[in-house]
Amino acid sequence: EAGVAQSPRYKIIEKRQSVAFWCNPISGHATLYWYQQILGQGPKLLIQFQNNGVVDDSQLPKDRFSAERLKGVDSTLKIQPAKLEDSAVYLCASSPSKGAGNTIYFGEGSWLTVV
Amino acid sequence: KQEVTQIPAALSVPEGENLVLNCSFTDSAIYNLQWFRQDPGKGLTSLLLIQSSQREQTSGRLNASLDKSSGRSTLYIAASQPGDSATYLCAVRKYGGSQGNLIFGKGTKLSVKP
Numbered sequence: 001e002a003g004v005a006q007s008p009r010y011k012i013i014e015k016r017q018s019v020a021f022w023c024n025p026i027s028g029h030a031t032l033y034w035y036q037q038i039l040g041q042g043p044k045l046l047i048q049f050q051n052n053g054v055v056d057d058s059q060l061p062k063d064r065f066s067a068e069r070l071k072g073v074d075s076t077l078k079i080q081p082a083k084l085e086d087s088a089v090y091l092c093a094s095s096p097s098k099g100a101g102n103t104i105y106f107g108e109g110s111w112l113t114v115v
Numbered sequence: 116k117q118e119v120t121q122i123p124a125a126l127s128v129p130e131g132e133n134l135v136l137n138c139s140f141t142d143s144a145i146y147n148l149q150w151f152r153q154d155p156g157k158g159l160t161s162l163l164l165i166q167s168s169q170r171e172q173t174s175g176r177l178n179a180s181l182d183k184s185s186g187r188s189t190l191y192i193a194a195s196q197p198g199d200s201a202t203y204l205c206a207v208r209k210y211g212g213s214q215g216n217l218i219f220g221k222g223t224k225l226s227v228k229p
Contacts (some may be wrong), residue, residue, distance in 0.1 A: 042204050042220055045216045048213050048216070056213035106158030106159040109156075
């Protein structure tokens with residue numbers, strides 16, 4: 001079974017530029033998550049989708065971050081304009097449904113450096 | 116506000132030792148607690164998930180316990196191997212929170228020496 005795919009794996013941009021990350025979840029997984037992990041810290045949820053609807057985006061900085069999941073499969077996370085403090089690993093994850101106890105499967109992450 | 120703390124931040128042990136990683140949380144109103152493993156440059160792998168009504172979960176050489184009333188969880192690794200070297204993160208899901216809205220600790224970086 002293929003895992004969660006993310007691209008690009010690494011990106012270096014200048015502050016105020018924009019960047020987009022793509023995620024393809026495990027086939028059949030209805031729930032998709034984007035997390036931000038700053039070096040030395042645990043991940044923080046940015047947004048959770050159930051199919052193509054948003055379940056939780058309470059921690060998404062909406063003035064600069066946006067995410068979509070058209071057709072309930074792939075998802076894109078965009079940052080515009082980027083700030084230095086956005087340097088982090090952006091982890092995409094998926095799980096079969098919203099049900100309690102479902103394991104969350106993580107991708108390998110997209111590493112962003114803002115200079 | 117829920118806070119999750121993991122002690123120690125780093126741990127180095129010789130191969131074959133049994134070891135315990137600690138996780139504490141400030142608010143006992145949790146839905147579940149999970150332990151994850153993260154290898155350098157990789158995403159997270161779920162190891163064990165304990166529902167709030169459970170006391171422990173076991174998988175192979177791993178055993179995780181949960182004492183919700185005291186706000187503590189431990190991850191016990193038996194007969195450690197060099198391949199166990201990684202960062203171990205615990206995370207809690209609070210009541211009323213979405214499934215993915217986990218509060219993570221900063222992790223314990225484990226190094227198992229051959």
